Amino acid sequence: MWAQDLRGSIAYAKATAKVGILTAEESASIISGLEQVYAEWAAGTFEIKVGDEDIHTANERRLTELIGPLGGKLHTGRSRNDQVATDTRLWVVEAEKDILKDLATLLEASAEFAETHIDVLMAGYTHLQPAQPIRFSHWLMSHMAAIMRDAERLQQLIPRANQCPLGAGALAGNAFGVDREFLAKELGFDGVTSNSLDSVCDRDFVAEFLMWHSLLLIHLSQMAEDLIINNMLKCVDIDDAYATGSSLMPQKKNPDALELLRGKAGVALGRSVGLMATLKGLPRAYNKDLQEDKVPLFDAVDTVKDCLAIATGVIVTMKPNPKMLMKALCPEMLATDLADYLVRKGVPFRETHHISGACVRLAEESEVSIDTLTLEQLQNIDSRFEEDVLKVWDYEVSVERKSSIGGTAKARVMEQIEKCKAFAKTL
DSSP states (O other): OHHHHHHHHHHHHHHHHHTTSSOHHHHHHHHHHHHHHHHHHHHTOOOOOTTOOSHHHHHHHHHHHHHGGGGGGTTTTOOHHHHHHHHHHHHHHHHHHHHHHHHHHHHHHHHHHHHHTTTOEEEEEETTEEEEEEEHHHHHHHHHHHHHHHHHHHHHHHHHHOEEOTTOTTTTOOTTOOOHHHHHHHHTOSEEOSOHHHHHHOOHHHHHHHHHHHHHHHHHHHHHHHHHHHHHTTSEEOOGGGOBOOSSOTTOOBOHHHHHHHHHHHHHHHHHHHHHHHHTTOOSSOOGGGGGGHHHHHHHHHHHHHHHHHHHHHHHHOEEOHHHHHHTOOGGGGHHHHHHHHHTTTOOHHHHHHHHHHHHHHHHHHTSOGGGOOHHHHHHHOTTOOGGGGGGOOHHHHHHHOOSTTSSSHHHHHHHHHHHHHHHTTO
16 A cells, blocks of 8 residues: 555645645645655565565655655644545545446446347256246346445445544644645545544445455355356367366366356455454554554455456456357246136136146156147136147247246347446446
8 A cells, every 4th residue: 555655644744734734845846755755665675674664654764764864844734543534535536436347347248248149048946946047148138237236335335435524633633734635635535534533443445345256256246156166967068278187087167257257256255254253343543463564455456356357357258159048948937828828818827837736747647748738638628728828838928928028038138238338337
């Protein structure tokens, strides 16, 4: 957080000059020195020394080396308590905005992929049992619907995180009347925190991000699990870049990238719970325990960015196998369509549900596929079946009948795809 720390110090030097703690010349000298420190960090030449307790003392020590004792004036009225809170908020907001761009990339890539494969059908499952036919693109957009909610939630976190605590001091406030609204504007914050005690110990914005990243990784894990299963069934081929072979069995092609995505969700939950446990017993105001927010925070941001990159790569390089996806379909998935057939003839659904169930049982007892039952066999179960009932056994027709908003009919899936593309452009 060296960059955020130096930005905060530059703004604070300007603010203290405004209230007369620094002269204009002193402020300019300090700012010039801080810019030199910034340049050293950026060039990779900054030298960390044994006495540097943290980023704040390291930067101030180097500033004093560059401009002399004047550097000691910078910290007037400021505490490392409000300093670290400011640095962390700046860093988190920057990271969250950066992640939104990664989410946009995943959403755009997935929408394009879904559109390319709009005509591919697949089996839809509930309880991992064959349920109803759907479009492959509908399945993919179901996962993107969750990612879109994640993006919305992340957008909602930013205004709460983007509040300026600088000027809160150690806990009681600033004794020199520093203009906190000026500081907020200089640093790009949306506003200032309302209570100095709370300002220095509030880590809600870190906890919220950790909870958010847990849910995002849960959603990525669910998508990964679906793909692992479809890869096992040869319905989807995972690119070699995201798979590995076995050290013993030459025929193996393991979906390692997807398994790692799935595994990261558990670790993410641990980070979130761990910080919450740290926070639960803390008295007001700042306590050293709060430094334990950094490791899970930094790890969480790195993990999220890596996982989004992997998920995007897997999707754009994978190859659905239409033949195998169709093979996974079975006529029994159209049992509901059989019930709907009678509904369209005025029969109550509860009755048609039982009638269709009887047809399923007859097929099972006869050890035949339900779509091979003759019209006579169907009419023996219910006389309201007519010759056109045989048109029910068409997967494409079944899919196209699901034409309500959000359904798996082609036009409705295209609406979902366009909505996803439009939303991604707002991130």
